[in-house]
Amino acid sequence: DAGVIQSPRHEVTEMGQEVTLRCKPISGHNSLFWYRQTMMRGLELLIYFNNNVPIDDSGMPEDRFSAKMPNASFSTLKIQPSEPRDSAVYFCASSFITGKTDTQYFGPGTRLTVL
Amino acid sequence: DQQVKQNSPSLSVQEGRISILNCDYTNSMFDYFLWYKKYPAEGPTFLISISSIKDKNEDGRFTVFLNKSAKHLSLHIVPSQPGDSAVYFCAANQAGTALIFGKGTTLSVSS
Numbered sequence: 001d002a003g004v005i006q007s008p009r010h011e012v013t014e015m016g017q018e019v020t021l022r023c024k025p026i027s028g029h030n031s032l033f034w035y036r037q038t039m040m041r042g043l044e045l046l047i048y049f050n051n052n053v054p055i056d057d058s059g060m061p062e063d064r065f066s067a068k069m070p071n072a073s074f075s076t077l078k079i080q081p082s083e084p085r086d087s088a089v090y091f092c093a094s095s096f097i098t099g100k101t102d103t104q105y106f107g108p109g110t111r112l113t114v115l
Numbered sequence: 116d117q118q119v120k121q122n123s124p125s126l127s128v129q130e131g132r133i134s135i136l137n138c139d140y141t142n143s144m145f146d147y148f149l150w151y152k153k154y155p156a157e158g159p160t161f162l163i164s165i166s167s168i169k170d171k172n173e174d175g176r177f178t179v180f181l182n183k184s185a186k187h188l189s190l191h192i193v194p195s196q197p198g199d200s201a202v203y204f205c206a207a208n209q210a211g212t213a214l215i216f217g218k219g220t221t222l223s224v225s226s
Contacts, residue, residue, distance in 0.1 A: 004158070033213060042218035043159070043204060056213060091158050097211055102147060104214055106158030 004107035006092050012113045018080040021110045024073055025094030033104060034067055034077050035091040043091070049075065050097060061086075082114045118142045119207050121217035130226045134192040138205030138217055141186065145207040149214065150179060150190045153202045162203075163190070195224045 005024040013019055025032045033048040047057040049069045057067070064083070069075040079086055089111050093104040120139045128134045136150075146167040151159035165172040165179045165188070172179050178191045192199055205217040 035216075043216040045213050045215070048213045093158075102208060102210065102212075102214065103149065103161050103164060105161065106151075108156075108158045 004092055004094055004105055006090075006107035006110050008110060009108060010111045010113075012115065013082055014115050015083055016081045017114075018078065019082045019086075019112060019114075021077040021090050021092075021112070023075045023077070023092030023107060025075070025092070026105055027073070029094035029096045029105075030072075031095045031097045031102075031104075032069060032075050033093040033095075034075070035093065035106075037089045037091060037109070046077070079112075082112075084114045087112055087114050117217075118145075119205055119215050119217040121203075121205055121220050123220050124218070125221045125223070127223045127225065128195045130197055130224055131194045134190075134195045134199065134222055134224065136190040136192075136203050136205075136220050136222065138188050138190075139186060140188075140207050142207070142209075142215075143183075143186065144209050146210055147208055148179070148181060148188050149206045150177075151204040151206060151216075152199075153204065153219070159204055192222075195222075197224050197226050200224045 007022045031050045034046040037043045046059045047067045052069045067077045089109045091109045093106045095104040118141050149164040150162040152162045153159040163174050163177050165181050181188045202219045202221050204219045206214040208214045
């Protein structure tokens with residue numbers, strides 16, 4: 001398997017623009033997670049889906065952030081409008097939640113810079 | 116409130132010696148603990164895990180110890196190698212819920 005795939009790997013945009021990050025989870029996994037990593041806050045969970053349904057979005061910073069998972073093999077994280085404080089590395093991870101062991105596998109991340 | 120804490124932001128060790136990375140947690144309901152390793156410009160990669168019903172799990176040079184009474188776990192790397200230099204994240208969860216990560220410890224192994 002190719003692992004979790006994220007695109008783009010790098011994104012530079014101007015304040016106010018819409019940004020869309022994409023993720024393809026590992027085939028067969030039933031859960032998908034979006035994380036943001038910053039120096040100040042470390043690795044923080046934004047939202048996670050189980051069987052394509054959002055389960056916990058309490059980590060989404062504000063209404064400018066939205067995430068969708070239209071099917072088991074694709075998810076997007078959208079920021080509209082983007083702000084300089086959104087600059088961070090955004091990771092997508094997937095797992096097969098069994099109720100016992102929930103090892104998550106991460107993609108390479110998207111480095112977002114908002115000017 | 117941080118439920119998973121890694122109080123040492125960095126650790127420096129000589130090649131061949133033991134590296135000990137520590138992690139404390141506050142939620143007694145956690146039943147699964149993991150360590151991830153992260154290199155620059157890459158995503159975190161799973162390293163080793165332990166269930167709350169165990170107190171030790173070993174995989175090659177890596178051993179994780181869990182002390183439930185102290186709500187403390189540690190990762191031992193023996194012997195340490197320069198390629199082990201990375202950021203190490205401790206994570207925990209209750210089964211079926213999202214992982215909660217510590218802020219990481221940067222390990223530097225010098226040759």
